[in-house]
Amino acid sequence: MDLDMIRIALPNKGGLYQPCIDLLKSCGYKVKKPTKGLFYRDSQNEVEFYFLRASDIPMYLSKGIIDLGVTGDDFHREKASTAKKVLDLPFGHSKLCIAAMQDSGFQSKEDLFGLRVATSFPNIVRDYFRDDQMEIVELDGAVEISISLGLSDCVVDIVETGATLKSAGLKIISEPIFTSNASLYSVSEPRNKKGIDKVVNRISGRLIALDYQLVEYDAPVNILDDACNLTPGIESPTICQLRDDNWCSVKSMVKRDEAHTILDNLQALGCKAILLTNIEMARI
Ligand SMILES: Nc1ncnc2c1ncn2[C@@H]1O[C@H](COP(=O)(O)OP(=O)(O)OP(=O)(O)O)[C@@H](O)[C@H]1O
Ligand SMILES: O=P(O)(O)OC[C@H]1O[C@H](OP(=O)(O)OP(=O)(O)O)[C@H](O)[C@@H]1O
Numbered sequence: 001m002d003l004d005m006i007r008i009a010l011p012n013k014g015g016l017y018q019p020c021i022d023l024l025k026s027c028g029y030k031v032k033k034p035t036k037g038l039f040y041r042d043s044q045n046e047v048e049f050y051f052l053r054a055s056d057i058p059m060y061l062s063k064g065i066i067d068l069g070v071t072g073d074d075f076h077r078e079k080a081s082t083a084k085k086v087l088d089l090p091f092g093h094s095k096l097c098i099a100a101m102q103d104s105g106f107q108s109k110e111d112l113f114g115l116r117v118a119t120s121f122p123n124i125v126r127d128y129f130r131d132d133q134m135e136i137v138e139l140d141g142a143v144e145i146s147i148s149l150g151l152s153d154c155v156v157d158i159v160e161t162g163a164t165l166k167s168a169g170l171k172i173i174s175e176p177i178f179t180s181n182a183s184l185y186s187v188s189e190p191r192n193k194k195g196i197d198k199v200v201n202r203i204s205g206r207l208i209a210l211d212y213q214l215v216e217y218d219a220p221v222n223i224l225d226d227a228c229n230l231t232p233g234i235e236s237p238t239i240c241q242l243r244d245d246n247w248c249s250v251k252s253m254v255k256r257d258e259a260h261t262i263l264d265n266l267q268a269l270g271c272k273a274i275l276l277t278n279i280e281m282a283r284i
């Protein structure tokens with residue numbers, strides 16, 4: 001084992017796979033899953049990628065076998081992992097919901113006491129219901145079909161849009177029991193903290209870059225204060241004098257989801273040559 005290399009676990013398939021690859025590539029890592037293999041080394045950046053089941057990544061982290069891993073918060077909780085959450089990632093948003101047949105008549109958690117519940121998250125379900133009489137049927141996947149096959153009376157399953165449950169003739173009962181997204185987790189006692197921090201700084205820089213855009217515009221000096229109030233930036237806007245003394249050029253970071261409203265308001269103030277661009281990477 002090369003101790004200089006940081007070992008990073010990524011889900012080998014499913015909904016988290018491609019967003020993970022895209023995120024790491026955008027951070028400058030060379031990462032690809034070999035057609036048959038589960039390992040790829042990026043020597044230049046001193047990292048090794050291991051492609052594992054999302055549900056197994058918490059265990060590898062708990063045992064200190066890998067340094068960093070991306071998985072869902074639901075699996076982290078289910079496996080009672082000792083890994084430390086480092087970053088929330090902007091994908092893999094889902095909920096664990098209780099569901100039963102549309103015509104079952106079940107309306108609340110209490111209606112399910114003593115019955116059979118099928119799930120891939122037995123520990124979360126046990127903690128939620130706290131009912132010794134309930135039978136928890138553990139399944140690896142395709143949980144939604146277990147009721148119509150006669151294996152269970154209800155399920156606790158991952159829901160994003162609800163389309164899977166709907167097409168299986170199921171309805172959601174009560175509030176979600178767990179809300180999840182993909183996160184970057186770190187081993188709790190790092191052997192190479194410097195190396196881990198380097199990776200984490202790149203990824204958090206990319207997340208900031210995704211959250212913000214760069215606005216540049218020319219403002220008449222008499223409205224400069226008003227314009228800067230609209231675009232205060234993170235530290236402070238950059239201001240350059242134009243050749244024409246009556247005008248300044250301003251550059252500032254703005255939140256992506258506020259950018260277009262800010263552009264409307266800058267234009268209404270009398271600013272010109274307003275440009276909005278994406279940020280590839282940011283180190284704040
Ligand atoms: N439809 C979805 N939308 C958003 N996140 C999801 C969705 N399905 C699963 N996830 C999340 O992705 C992670 C991996 O889920 P899952 O176990 O389904 O992986 P998978 O690779 O699809 O494996 P499997 O083939 O066994 O289902 C979980 O943390 C889960 O919360
Ligand atoms: O609410 P929805 O938008 O329908 O998404 C939820 C479904 O997505 C996941 O399945 P996935 O796509 O991973 O397929 P899988 O059955 O192979 O896990 C999950 O296991 C649910 O079945």
Ligand SMILES: [Mg+2]
Pocket residue numbers: 014015
């Ligand atoms: Mg899946």
